[in-house]
Amino acid sequence: MxxxxxxxxxxxxxxxxxxxxxxxxxxxxxxxxxxxxxxxxxxxxxxxxxxxxxxxxxxxxxxxxxxxxxxxxxxxxxxxxxxxxxxxxxxxxxxxxxxxxxxxxxxxxxxxxxxxxxxxxxxxxxxxxxxxxxxxxxxxxxxxxxxxxxxxxxxxxxxxxxxxxxxxxxxxxxxxxxxxxxxxxxxxxxxxxxxxxxxxxxxxxxxARPARTLDPGRYRAYLAPAAVNELTDMLAWGGFDLKSHRTHQTPLLLMTRGERRFDPRVTLREEHARGLAAGFTAEGFVKPDRVTLIEGGIFSQCLVDARDGKEYGETVNAASGSPESLGFDAGELPMAEVLARLDTGLYIGNLWYCNWSDPNDCRATGMTRFGTYWVENGEIVSPVKVMRFDDSLYHLLGDRLEGLTRERELILSAQTYDGRSTDSALLPGLLVSGINLAL
CATH class of the missing domain: 3.30.2290.10 (PmbA/TldD superfamily)
Incomplete structure (x- = not known):
């Protein structure tokens, strides 16, 4: 039609x-x-x-x-x-x-x-x-x-x-x-x-090389954009919608109270003008070109859908409380220099089966699974057996963040429930001084 x-x-x-x-x-x-x-x-x-x-x-x-x-x-x-x-x-x-x-x-x-x-x-x-x-x-x-x-x-x-x-x-x-x-x-x-x-x-x-088994502990790591996508997906679970904030159920509650923050280099936006999703809502509201969610590591604005807008008297700026076209600002680390800057530690290509382990502390858990390697002196030397991470995003995006890549990857949702999804994310990779592996 x-x-x-x-x-x-x-x-x-x-x-x-x-x-x-x-x-x-x-x-x-x-x-x-x-x-x-x-x-x-x-x-x-x-x-x-x-x-x-x-x-x-x-x-x-x-x-x-x-x-x-x-x-x-x-x-x-x-x-x-x-x-x-x-x-x-x-x-x-x-x-x-x-x-x-x-x-x-x-x-x-x-x-x-x-x-x-x-x-x-x-x-x-x-x-x-x-x-x-x-x-x-x-x-x-x-x-x-x-x-x-x-x-x-x-x-x-x-x-x-x-x-x-x-x-x-x-x-x-x-x-x-x-x-x-x-x-x-x-x-x-x-x-x-x-x-x-x-x-x-x-x-x-x-x-094909023998896999390395790591003991539980904290390891220096680089998280590729696909792994970062899993972390930002976790933030979408109550991190940005107005109702979760007004009812104090958001995992970013400590940030909104001024008690915690992300690194000043972390800026997240809902980029309606860039994405695949429509620029209007089912109720007839026109979405702004962009909504700044986190700016300079500090919480900025919530996503407000029509019903939450009516309940709390706020201007509608989204079709739902979850990002549809997320943009994570790039950094200054060239992708070609990632392994050299990592030196020794983990290269994490993907994260899987993520969930909140302590939403009050914005702490998530999940598995490394495919595409995780051990790096020594800037060279990948072996694959790493599957490990579980358990860490707060206040650390991974905050006090342990060392760099964001200059290049970003556009990741489209592969979901086809009720039709092909129009969700997308434009994300850099992260270099962190440590990520906690639980088992």
Whole structure:
């Protein structure tokens, strides 16, 4: 469904409203190619084309929401949508007033496209298979267009389309010995693919060596952007949403009280203007281009969705309390100098199964798993057996932080629950003087 078809459908639905009824129409659609690979061969390939219409019928302080799938046939879709609207109207008379109902009453419009047409999945996957010859590559490719639309009887007209690809992959040596990588973005780059494959081949060469067993303790370490992504994902669990802050349940509570802070080089922003996610909310609010979450190691602003904005009297600046387009400011450490600056310690490529071990102290735990190596005198010498870390982010992003890389990596979410995710993060690597390994 394109923009004109969606707006025409919304206009016909809104023409049937009665009295003081208000209607918000939201469209979520995608045309995606998926290719699953195993042993560097295509094992499953398919194309998904889907569209779903969400309706929110409002009358006074009451609202009723529903959703239906669309077929692409204009007549059939209108019948489905009108049937859904009739069901919402029947339901609305039985629901109580919603004290946190909040929507934009100001008409607005926008049209935005992110990314450009990339080669077909057939071409890019064929290039990948040829370049990865000899590797036991396992992963999934996803690419295509994601469309989001909003139309309301109050005059909102918004359309957003993102074109992207994402390759989530691992290369296996044997059993559980593997190295992992990700490659995603808006523009296909053969040089970037070859650079990733070179790094994977080198990782597998090192993985073939006897693994080193470390005793529990604190070790100097470098965390690659993929590992940093796991830490920032932890912060998204209550770290930035307004309700968690107002109810004192945020893991950054000590920071907001002025008792703890991150290193002054740590600045995190929600970069709505950069990311794949739409620049508007389902309630009609236009997101600002950016929201500074942490600036110079000190907490700055919360993410405020519509309901929290109504409850606490704050301006809406996000669709939810979790970042969708996180940006972590770069530092001055060249990626090429990471091993030399690390000297002796851990190179941590990925972290897994992370959770809070003590949210009051912003302390997280997780596993190192794939792509963790022991470094001596600036050279990788051996893989490291899986270890559990347990440490506070006030240390890893605070008093033990030695450097942030100059280069950053764009990491796209590989989640496909309820459609391809539009979440992304632009992250540097971290050099820290110590990370605690528990077992």
């Amino acid at each position: 394109n923009q004109d078809t969606f707006f025409a459908l919304a206009d016909r639905l809104q023409a049937g409203l009665a009295g003081t009824e208000i209607l918000f129409c939201n469209l979520g659609a995608e045309a995606s190619d998926f290719v699953r690979l195993n042993r560097n061969r295509i094992r499953q390939a398919g194309h998904v084309r889907s569209a779903a219409l969400g309706l929110n019928l409002i009358d006074g302080a009451r609202q009723a929401e529903g959703r239906c799938d669309l077929t692409g046939d204009a007549r059939q879709d209108l019948v489905r949508a009108r049937h859904l609207l009739a069901r919402l109207r029947e339901r609305l008379v039985h629901v109580p007033d919603d004290p946190y109902l909040h929507y934009s009453t100001e008409a607005s419009e926008s049209h935005r496209q992110v990314g450009e047409a990339i080669p077909s999945a057939e071409e890019t996957v064929a290039e990948l298979i040829a370049a990865a010859e000899g590797l036991d590559l396992v992963g999934i490719w996803a690419s295509g267009a994601i469309d989001e639309g909003l139309a309301s009887s109050l005059g909102h007209r918004h359309w957003h389309q993102s074109l992207s690809f994402n390759l989530d992959w691992s290369c296996y040596l044997e059993a559980d010995k593997a190295v992992k990588a990700g490659l995603g973005g808006f523009h296909w780059d053969t040089a970037a693919l070859n650079h990733k494959l070179d790094a994977l081949r080198e990782g597998l060469r090192i993985m």
